[in-house]
Amino acid sequence: MNSLTKNDKTHRGMAGNIMQMAFLICMLLLLHPSDALSQSGRRHVNTGSNIMVEAKAGYGFLIPHRLEMEIFNSHFPSFEISISKQTFGGSRWEYMYAYPIIGLAYWYSNLGTSPYLGDAHAIYPYINFPITPPKSVRLYFRAGIGLGYLTKRFDRLDNYKNTAIGSHLNAAVSASLELRARIVNRLYFTGSIALTHFSNGSMKTPNYGINIPSIYAGVAYKLSKENAYTRSKLLPELYPYEFDGKKWFQVQFGAGLGYKNTDAEAGGSYMVYAMYANILKQVSFKSRLGFGLDVSYDGTDRMILETSSGEKLDSFIPIVKTGGNLAWELMISRVSFVLNIGGYFSGQYKTEGGIYEKFAIRYYFNQSIYTSITLKAHYARADYITFGLGYNLNIKYY
Known part of the structure; x- marks a missing residue:
């Protein structure tokens, strides 16, 4: 029992450290994309901070996507406060994405006062992308990712009915469709339909995850006079990491x-x-847009094969999975989001199925070297998270 407790504490500590590392990287990626271009000689003068404070209240429910989670099927309120900034075109990516809003939010819900789930807290940076033209009423798509904390987790003895989450610390992901309407001068009404997700990427089982669709209403207040460059439509000069019109891959x-x-x-x-x-x-x-090849080794596959067969494997080769995929990368300055969808060519153990998805967030240190956080899933169910480095080789063929 003591060894189990010690291992459990070790695993929780590892998961906590990794989640905190992921949160810090996400903060860097999403809150400072324009700083990445500071090497450029020309910058617009920031004549106004464009800082906003926002508060909103919502009402939603937990989706019982597993039979064991039916006991969590209740409706409950949630609350969010945030500080944000309206970009003004100081960097080219801001113009390219129609001057999005970037911010940092704190989110809270009691999850229906469930005795098994406890309360949920989350803090995450986000980007709010405009969809419609700039008018007094405007539609946005907001996406954020950060760190979540659940006050209760699965425990084999004390909380065995919590089959949703096996860890206190988790990744928190938020996506919403938001309507913003100017009330007077610097005061805005906000209304949105949102989905909030908690998961630890199978770092600690169980990990069915928590999905919370909600509707929100709130207000936003701009603390200072709007920056004049927000209305400017001048296209800044080209920067690294962005399309220059030449033929290259x-x-x-x-x-x-x-x-x-x-x-x-x-x-x-x-x-x-x-x-x-x-x-x-x-x-x-x-x-x-393009395609990719994958090679991966999952230690749990070896454990399951050896357990089911009752004998040790002589080689790791049967465990190695190879696959091919379609790849798409969306670039925002030095930050990019990569989606891969593909299938396996080989691998002796594929109980999760032959189709896989990968979603990665990257940060480019320069035109060649980047770091990344990657979530791998099968049929939209999280399998594991990896942290890595990569090299980007630019080849021009014009």
């Missing part, structure tokens, strides 16, 4: 590692290793 190589937890009979935490290569073509100012 990228060959990307990368590797990452992570770990995942399993609740199988011989459960525990196991390392995951992944390598990949992508070939992408610039198809617009914002995105690249």
